[in-house]
Amino acid sequence: MPKAIRANSKISERKAAGIVAELDRWRDGELGIKLTWERIEAFSGFTRQALSRHPDILRAYQQAKHALAAPDRRSRSRSRSDELTYLDQTVESLRMQIRRYETLEQQWLQRWQRIAYHCSRKGMGIEELDRPLDDLNRKGT
Numbered sequence: 001m002p003k004a005i006r007a008n009s010k011i012s013e014r015k016a017a018g019i020v021a022e023l024d025r026w027r028d029g030e031l032g033i034k035l036t037w038e039r040i041e042a043f044s045g046f047t048r049q050a051l052s053r054h055p056d057i058l059r060a061y062q063q064a065k066h067a068l069a070a071p072d073r074r075s076r077s078r079s080r081s082d083e084l085t086y087l088d089q090t091v092e093s094l095r096m097q098i099r100r101y102e103t104l105e106q107q108w109l110q111r112w113q114r115i116a117y118h119c120s121r122k123g124m125g126i127e128e129l130d131r132p133l134d135d136l137n138r139k140g141t
Contacts, residue, residue: 011054019044020060027064
């Protein structure tokens with residue numbers, strides 16, 4: 001039975017990773033050769049529009065469609081060596097993702113160091129920056 005479509009739910013990183021993993025299985029031919037957005041909607045519970053707005057999901061879908069359209073596509077079951085190759089590729093992909101997040105973290109830390117430096121030059125201390133906002137200065141309440 002297909003999942004109900006969640007119109008008001010956002011695709012979290014964890015859900016997106018699960019959908020991408022499922023699309024990787026499609027790409028490898030494990031789940032058949034007839035991949036459609038309707039099938040992705042059915043197992044994910046999200047609309048095609050929501051899924052296609054997510055760049056990683058869209059890329060994985062396009063790669064799966066391209067691989068399934070290739071005349072020399074693999075059979076449904078993987079051999080042990082194919083499985084090891086797939087796992088090696090997955091590990092390398094995750095390592096690249098970790099390196100990307102480490103770079104983003106370094107950029108974030110450098111930005112906050114610049115902010116702290118400029119605040120201290122203006123006479124503001126970290127204690128002042130850490131104070132909670134009062135109700136009058138909050139927007140949207």
